[in-house]
Amino acid sequence: MxxxxxxxxxxxxxxxxxxxxxxxxxxxxxxxxxxxxxxxxxxxxxxxxxxxxxxGGYYARFSYLDDKTAMTITQNETVKNASSFDVLGFVKMEDEESNWSSFLLASIDDAFSSMMPLSLVEGRMPQNANEILLPKQAVDVFSYCGSPCAVGETVKLDAVTHYAELAPILGDAEKASFSKSYTIVGIYEDYAYDEALVLQSILTYTDEADDVLYQNVFVTTKHPSDAYALLKTYPETARVHTRLLSYYGATEYANYxxxxxxxxxxxxxxxxxxxxxxxxxxxxxxxxxxxxxxxxxxxxxxxxxxxxxxxxxxxxxxxxxxxxxxxxxxxxxxxxxxxxxxxxxxxxxxxxxxxxxxxxxxxxxxxxxxxxxxxxxxxxxxxxxxxxxxxxxxxxxxxxxxQILLYKPDKKTKKRPKKASLRFGVAGMMAKKYHDVSRKKFRPIVMALTLSIILLITATSLGGMIETVTMASIRVENHDFRLYQVSDEQIQAIKDSGLITRSAWIHEDENYYAYAPNEAFSKEYRDAFENIQAYYTDRALNIQHAEIIYVEDAVLESYLIEHGIDPKPYLTSDDPIALVCDSRLLTPHFQDENGEWVHYSYQLMPFDENTKSVLFLTYFVPEEIQSQYMKSDESWMWGYVSENDKILAQMIPNTTTVVDGIVHMGGFDESRAIYFEVVVDENTNGAPRASYYEYDKENDIRHNTPVCVLEGKDVVREYPLGEYISERPFGVSEPVSGKIELILPLSASKSATYWAVNTNQYLMFKSFLDELGVRYTDNCEEEENARTVRMLLDVVSYGFSGLICVLSLAGALNTISASIVMRRRDFGMLRSLGFEKRKIYHILILENLFHGLKAILIGVPIGLLIHFGIYLIQKEAVITSFTLPWNMLLLSVGSIIVITAAGIFCALGNLKKVNLIDSLKNDNIT
Amino acid sequence: MDILRIEDLRKTYGEGENAVHALDGVSFSVKKGEFVAIIGPSGSGKSTLLHILGGVDRPTSGKVYMDGQDIYKQNDDQLAIFRRRQVGLIYQFYNLIPVLNVVENMTLPVLMDGRKVNEARLRELIQTLGLQGREHHLPSQLSGGQQQRVSIGRALMNAPAIVLADEPTGNLDSKNSHEIVELLKLSHEKYHQTLIIITHDENIALRADRIIAIEDGKIARDEVIRT
Structure with a gap:
């Protein structure tokens, strides 16, 4: 050294x-x-x-390949690992009632299991072409159909080599079939949910002697992005594993x-x-x-x-x-x-x-x-x-x-008046002099304090934003469990168990289309929406989605009494008044007539207090479905509509205008297709109409031509509005943004969606429900999750911010303390001139008061600007009003006072150990 | 043979009305091995002169030749190396590094130069300066006189061409002052080094070969006492 x-x-x-x-x-x-x-x-x-x-861990897969193409792909220089999945035929299993299921029969190589999400439940992987591995899903089917399905058993499979879906690939080849006996050597399961993947197949081991219909090849490349180059070489049958590649950072979009x-x-x-x-x-x-x-x-x-x-x-x-x-x-x-x-x-x-x-x-x-x-x-x-x-x-x-601490006066100092400093006597004058004469020397202190204020405000603001945004998406229910489809016996058993403390039957009727007369709204709200055609007509203002929540009468009654509301008009089953939930109505960005983006936002439903009276809810009922399948006492139903010899299946609520998806199920001889959301408009005669459009999932495009159009009728109901409430009755969920919610007594409905219950024995009740076989949602667990998420966020945001603040404040403390200690010769000199210790303390306190004030004057405005910037970002995700962070400001000003005081006392503690007069002698530099 | 020659040396602090002329056209030369005492009242410019001679402070104008070379033609790093190798500085307040012990303080200029310590010279200096048994003491464990001895040792360790001492006894009692002057005189004679000393003490000045008196930044008197 x-x-x-x-x-x-x-x-x-x-x-x-x-x-x-x-x-x-x-x-x-x-x-x-x-x-x-x-x-x-x-x-x-x-x-x-x-x-x-x-x-699966593949980067690209290639389907419907012949031998030669498969070989060319696997031997490509960019390919690192390759695995083949060769389709041998299709096995159709049919039970006595002619219910059928079909499975692919395919051969795989050794690399397949390491590349695909396949895990053995029982047995082992096939090692030759006479052994098979059954998917877990096939075991039940085989069992129903009376076929052997246990490991070690031999099963004879009848397979066909033609399949309607493959007609474009296999051409007009004649439909052939073959039979072969296989020994079941294992059962596997996979977590794959991608229907395009070829799992859930009966798997055997690759044998060159087998006739292969076509091959699927899965590859990983030396570098993930090489997969795209490979894809371009064989575009017809190739697909890249986009999501996996996005995690590797190899995609051009959605790069996680x-x-x-x-x-x-x-x-x-x-x-x-x-x-x-x-x-x-x-x-x-x-x-x-x-x-x-x-x-x-x-x-x-x-x-x-x-x-x-x-x-x-x-x-x-x-x-x-x-x-x-x-x-x-x-x-x-x-x-x-x-x-x-x-x-x-x-x-x-x-x-x-x-x-x-x-x-x-x-x-x-x-x-x-x-x-x-x-x-x-x-x-x-x-x-x-x-x-x-x-x-x-x-x-x-x-x-x-x-050996003398010389101060070089700043140019500014010369013109400074002396009066202000004299108000605090000699100590004030000295403090002012020290502060003025060498600003540069004290700049680190002011900087450290200013930075502490800015970091304190920024960190707290950031922490608050993270928590607000995350918690806005987490809903905590006011009840422990929701029980669905419980039978009378189960209800009785639950009641007899003594494990529940409170319960309420709830029926949720969602997805209404709502509007109200213009005069029902406040002028401000009307003005805001006047130019938005989607919301505003001459007669009424559309609110879009609405939901009616029916609450068990007794629970609703006690809620109303508890909140000082006369229950009578709300519980009349024939024509009850609706309680209006104080839900957040979110109206995001809209383009005005000039094409400019305008942002409106309201937290409360802005009805005029004097004119509020009614809300109109409409829903569309397709006639075809209504006539064929609708049952008034069921909340959900399956509807089947035949059109152009195709079978459409859809699951719809019985009173809804919006269908999430409609799937053309396909059959053994038909390919599948997915259709997208229904759009309700009016036909040429002014009657309501629902149109279904094909949805291209791959490219996220809805096609313009509807594949199915259903005509029906609008049902409009008028709801008189009552009190506004913000706290939900027991069993009712927290509000969802952008939707108005009305609460009515359950007696006005004909069914119930769930039974909300509270328990005093969480674990015991949960296992009791499991034993009873009741379907339920566990809100306690979700609440626990939410609590943990909040705790996690608190740890991450506030802990992290706190750490940064402690760091910066420690820096400030150290700077103040060291700066004072370094001036011990000055203090020694003052002591030698007859200054009492008390006066030296006064100098230090006043001097640091100047620094603190300066830091507050610079730091607080900058911190507030950053806080406002963070609010603007937060507003994009969650609508909240801007508030001045008084707590943060008080905290930061308080911190500055504490840190400055601590700095002074630390320094004085150090100075006490030194004889100040001795320091004047300055025998050595230190 | 002149080891040091200064020509028309001027040093001004401040500007305009506030300008203070610490040195005002000082010129003289010093022979190799000469013992020069610079005397003068407070504020006469003698310390400024010493610092300029040692390459610590730059003059406003004028030349300082050491062995015929103008030292202020060198850049800062070259000047630092010059101070390290050619000059030994002794201060009134010793200016020892408090975290280093006696040996480390004494050998500091050699170590800073990245050279190996001449153990024989170190031992000899310790002996000469009477610091035996104190080698591993920190400055805080030494008396004022002992600290000044260490400071002298540090100045002599590198066998510099010239030793400059600024009021080396100013902070010492008469007994210690006497010992320090004896030591300086001894080392001057023993190592044949050029020694320039600034002092208020006429007794010390009278032990020099030559006395230069400075007043108001100018040489008031320059007399050779002994040859």
Whole structure:
């Protein structure tokens, strides 16, 4: 170690507190960087594993290939691994009642099971062409049809080699068939839900002697993006595994990889700023303390480079120590977090992506993260240390030799009036002088305090936004369980069990189309919507969706009494008044007549209090369905409509205008197709009409020509409106944005959707329901999930923000304290002149009052601007009104006072250990 | 043979009305091995002169030749190396590095130069300066006189061409002052080094070969006492 580094090392050991503060800042920065990056890598790893588990680990698949093409693809130089799935025929299993199911019979190679989400439930994989593996789904079918289905048994399969769906590929080849006996060697299951995948097939082992109808090839490429090049080579039959590739960051759109890294880097950027501020101040203090050392070293021949290097050496030593410790702490934090809350985090991630997952998330130790943490923390430390190092290298030997702290007056100071400072006596004058004469010297303090305020407001605001946005999508119910389709016996058993404390029958009747006369709305609301044709007509203002919730009469009655509302008009079963739920009505962006985007938003249904009276709800009933299948006492039904010799099947609520999807089921001889949502309009005679359009899922396009048109009639009902309520009656869900909800007594309805119950024995009641075989929704578990998510968010957002604030405040504390300690010669001089200790305290307090005020004046407006920016971003997701963050402001001002006071007292504590008069003698530089 | 020659040296602090002329056209030369005492009242410019001679402070104008080379033609790094190798500085307040022990403080200029410490010279200096048994003490564990001895040791360790001492006894009692002057004189004679000392003490000045008196930034008197 060179002498310069020895001096640095010894100086670090001597100033243990300062070294420790810097070290802690580096450790925290490295820990947070590690934690963020590990979370990003772990989330990506989780998504990749989930997707492999869900749909397989292939990058591209090629279908309907002949031998030669399959060979060409597998031998392509970009292909890393390939697996084949050769279709041999189609096995049709039929029971005595002519119910049938069909299965593919296919042969697979050794690589198939490692590339596709296939797991053995029993037995082993087939090892020759006379052995088969049955899908779990086939076992029941085989059993119903009286075929052997157990492992070890031999089954004779009759297969055909022609299938209507494959006519375009197989051409007019004659329909052939073959029979072969196979030994069942295993049963497998898969998690695949993609119908385009070829699982759920009877699988045997590849044999060159078998006649193959066509081949499917699954490949991974050397680099994920190569899959696209390969795709272009064989465009007719190829498909890429888009979602998996998007997790690898190899897609051009919906690039989840990029999104996750962008979020991670945005967070890292914020942490980096906080960390730089703290580490910078720590080094700045260190350099200030050692200015005399540097000056002296210069006077005896140290070069600027040597001085600069000695400061960077200090940074290097602390980094070498801090980064590994920080890395271990950050990684351990993630390991603990994932082991405690892994399931919840996994649910949170998959709900954001819109998929389900059977795998779990865990902390992944990646060399990439280690490299990034080294790089990012190294950069943070280097950025922090660069200015102090440059300042150190400019140390003037004369300053060291003269041994006097000389203040160089700022130009501004000369013209400053003295009156203000004199109000506080000599202490005030001294404080003002110190503050005015050398602003540069005190700039780090003001900067540290200002940054603390800004970070405090920003971090709290960010944390609030994350929590608001996430919690807005989480609904917590006011009841424990919802029971569906419970029989009278089950109801009695539940009541007799003594496990329920409260219950209510609820019927939800959704998807109405609602409008109300114009005069029922407030003028402001009418003005806002006047130009929007979709909402506004001359006669009425459309509200779009509405829902009627029927609540068990007794429960509704007690609710009304509890809320001081006369229950009588609300419980008349013939013509009850509707309670109006104070739901959030969301009206997002619209284009006005000039094509400009306008944003309207209302939190409450804006009826005029004086004129509110009625709401009209309409629903469309297709006549064809109504005449053939509608049953008034059923809430849900299946409707079958024949048209052009095709079978359409749809599941619709009996009083609805909106159908989520309509699926042409297809048959053994027909291909499948999916049709999209119904659009209700009027036919040429003014009668309502529902049209069904084909939906291209691959390209997310709805075709223009309807494939099915149903004519029917609109049913309009008039609802008198009663009181507005914000708290829901027991058993009713929390509101959904963009929908008006009316509450009526259950006696006005003819059915019930669910039975809401509360229990005093959660686990016992749950197992009781399981034993009874009742279908239910467990709100307690969901509530627990929501609570955990909230806790997680609190930990992540507030904990994280708190950490940043603590870092910056610690930096400020250190800066104030060190600045005071460094001036002990001045204080010694003042003491020698007869200043009492009390007056020195006054100087310090007043001086720091100036700094604090200055920091508040700069920091609060900047913090508020950032808070407003965050509000604007938040408003895009959740409509809330802007409020001034008084709590945050009070907190930040309070923090500044506390930190300044703490800084002063810490410094005074240190000064007490030193005899101030002795410091005047200045026997050595320190 | 002149080791040091200064020509028309001027140093001004401040500007305009506030300008203070610390040195105002000072010129003289010093022979190799000469012991020069610079005396003068407070504020006369003697410390400024010493710092400029040591390459610590740059003059406003004028030249300083050390062994015939104008030292202020060098850049900052070259000047730092010059100070390290050619000059030994001794301060009134010792200016030792508090975290380094006696040996480390003494060998600092050698170590900073990346050279190996001459152990024989170190031992000899410790012996000469009477610091035996104190080698591993920190400055805070030494008396004022002992600290100044370490400071002298540091100045002599590199065998510099010239030793500059700024009021080396200014912070010491008379006994310690006497010892320090004896040591400086001894080392001057033993190592044949050029020694320039700034002092208020006439007794110390009278022990020099030559006395230069400075008043108001100018040489008021330059007399050779002994040859």
């Amino acid at each position: 060179s002498i310069m580094n020895t001096i640095t090392w010894k100086s670090m050991r001597k100033n243990k507190n300062r070294t420790l503060v810097t070290l802690i800042a580096i450790i925290l920065a490295a820990a947070v960087f590690t934690s963020i990056l590990t979370m990003a890598v772990s989330a990506l790893d989780f998504l990749i594993r989930s997707e492999k588990n869900r749909a 990889n990029l999104v996750i890294w962008l979020i991670a880097f945005a967070l890292i950027f914020v942490v980096m700023i906080a960390a730089v501020s703290v580490i910078y101040h720590a080094f700045s203090v260190s350099v200030s303390e050692r200015t005399k050392d540097f000056g002296l070293l210069c006077s005896i021949g140290a070069t600027k480079k040597q001085i600069r290097r000695s400061v960077i050496f200090e940074a290097g030593i602390l980094s070498c120590l801090g980064i590994p410790i920080g890395f271990l702490i950050g990684f351990a934090m993630d390991v603990l977090l994932f082991s405690a809350l892994g399931k919840r985090i996994a649910n949170l991630i998959v709900s954001a992506i819109g998929e389900e997952s059977a795998v779990q998330i865990h902390a992944v130790l990646s060399p990439l993260v280690i490299l990034f943490v080294l790089l990012v923390t190294g950069m943070t430390v280097l950025l922090s240390v660069w200015i102090p190092a440059m300042r150190a290298s400019r140390a003037v030997p004369m300053d060291a030799i003269r």
